[in-house]
Amino acid sequence: MSGNDEWLWGWDPTPAIVSVWADDTGRAIVWRRPQGGALIREEDTFRPWLLLSSLEDLDVSGEPFAREGEPDRRAPVIRYRELGGPGALRFLVSADRWSTLERAICRGASRRIGERITRLQQLSRRERHILPPDEQYLVATGRTYFRELSFAQLRRVQFDLETTGLDAAHDRIFLIAMRSPEGEVGLIEADGTDDAAEARVLRRFMAAVRRLDPDVLENHNLHGFDLPFLHRRAERLGLPLILGRLDGVPLQERAALRGTRAASGDGAASDRRVRYVAPGRECIDTLDAVFRYDFAVRELPGHGLKAVARHFGLAGEDRELIRGDRIAAVYRTDPARVRRYAAADVTEVAGLARLLGGAAFALARMAPRRYERLADAGAATGVIDPMLVRAYLRAGEALPAYARSDGTEHSGAALHLFTSGVAQRVVKADVASLYPSLMRVFRIGPAGDHLQALLFLVERLVDQRLEAKARARAAAPGSDERFTQEALSAAMKLVVNSAYGYMAAGEDLTRFNDVHAANEVTRRGRETLRQMCRALAERGVTLLEADTDGIYFAVPPGWTEADERRVVDEVAALLPPLVQLEFEGRYAAMLSHEAKNYALLTGDGRLVLKGVAFRSSRAEPFGERFLRQAIACLLNDDVAGVRRVYVETVQALARGALPTIDVTSRVRLRKSSEGYARTRHERREFAYEAMLHSGRSHWRVGERVLVYRTPGGGRVIEEVDDEARIDDDPRDYDRAYYIALLRRTFAIRLDRAFTPDDFAMVFADPRQLPLFPPALETIRPIATRVEAEWAALDDPVQ
DNA sequence: TTGTCGCGGGG
């Protein structure tokens, strides 16, 4: 083990920390659950601290202070240590409590700059580095969460509110579902509709939280809906909302960009955004995990609980679905349905949290931050920055000041479209973790990081990740150990892949960002991609598309998979060590439409669509289905089939044979009916006109509807969750409009596959031309070289 | 047409 592994994992061995609460008085409360058993609460103390670039403010403050370890008769409570190295923030100043530091430094600073300052945060960011108390504690002690504890040993409770609406100003909570760590679902229901009944629900909820005593509270959109709603209702009812482990301490606020708008004292909405904190417990929002997941994978149909649970196979066959704005009404007539619905919610959340939550859990073993902060932080600024700060302080080195921008723009990755249209025998090759590899090969790290701590983190985490993956493979499937090692591996991957993003982060975001270093990484990346493209082209393949770290190319007829692998290996051998080009997959055919927009046909006949041109959640279902069918024919070299699909779709539309649902698109109403009434005379908007035309003169902001065009305007179909009412099928849609739309927005996505004349023939109006003109037989899909891209292959990289 | 802003989710 390398001595500097402290930079990765901290150094204090205290196991099983499940929550930390620290305050300005230097008191820290640490909750631990060794081996997943009984909870232990420990009191600790620490000296609140900050970093300063000079001691001048302390000097002029008149407050006695002294270097650490230096005897002084006046026994000052403020002590400092001067850190080494070239960094600007070189004085680590501490006191027995924060207010002592604040008073002294602010007094001095006020004198120095001739302006009254009362908070240390008011000092220029160049002059100080301040962490919240819990992070001061974790950085100073080298402790981290969850040592020797598995995810399964955490006590996690899920809860979900059912309310009469979305607006906490007048809607109420009438039911709360809870799921215990043992998997039991309980319901707390209102026994009336007045304040007193709702207050009883809240009190029973607080008691249940106290009794179950979870380390973690979870729900989907917990920070966006449930906690703010609870907070607001409790405030209205004059009830202190105590969900944490500190006696009598209600929910606290913390600033968070992705939080909800805080109500200022007078009740008016302020610009400040907050998230709520329950001291002693960690509030984990599965929506954050879903975002983080989909950011990398980009596969989810939506981010809502129901859609995600279904996507991951967590939803039961008989999952109860109720449209959001019907829940309260359904509860009055059929409460059992709402109970099943709420129970399904908490059950799915528990599954989702386990499925996607491992990475954040593992991150909390590394970075000196609370688990709930690591779950919602961006990986670069939220994880790496605290780790680097801890590394520097551990090494006794000063932190650099925020680098002033010299105006250099950040330059990005390369993207080349070499060929558009249809290609057969397609291979995908890519470099795993290109940017971290380039950082290692060329020793590219931030200029201000003279300890090269970021490079050290990347190198050690790449190695340790291989070990974690091996341990995961060795563990029994489904076991705790397997889960833990996979989670560690995922967390390490997240950190490694964020190292580049960390350097590219905005100038005030991180201590060590460096746009020049980031640009050097992308420049090397572009160079490497270009080198791979050239080397492949020299070996007789047809380049199709190259993006950042991956290349699609087509091989000549007669090549076997062994030939394909051989060229990839040959090209891989030309690259720097550590930059590993891999054979990623092979496909029967590809339709390349635009850069990042293409369709692939796999060897076993599956169609994979990528890019907004082919995957749009807003597209009308008939168009989406047409695209899938037509592209499947096209990639199977069946042009007559493309024509047939087109003709059939046109005819079905013309006859009104398609159900109405197939021509709808999904919209969200952002203006209220009153709001739209005010602007309607200036500007008519289709979705609202469709509402009015359907006899819906009142709606709520945020309501989702399915809209479609009729000859006179438009109409709407309501949705029950993601399911439309299938009995709502008047088929009064504007047939000519949808036939035109089919060609204008869907057929056009196959235009790269044909010459203009052939395209006109394949997609000719079947009502004016023969359905299957004989010339169709001779039409073959084409591919077109983008000559400029090929020519530029030999240019020097910018 | 082009640029800026806000959303994504929850009942």
Added chain:
DNA sequence: GTGTACGCGACAA
């Protein structure tokens, strides 16, 4: 003492 994505639609210029 907070800090992202990315692509899209709505709206303003």
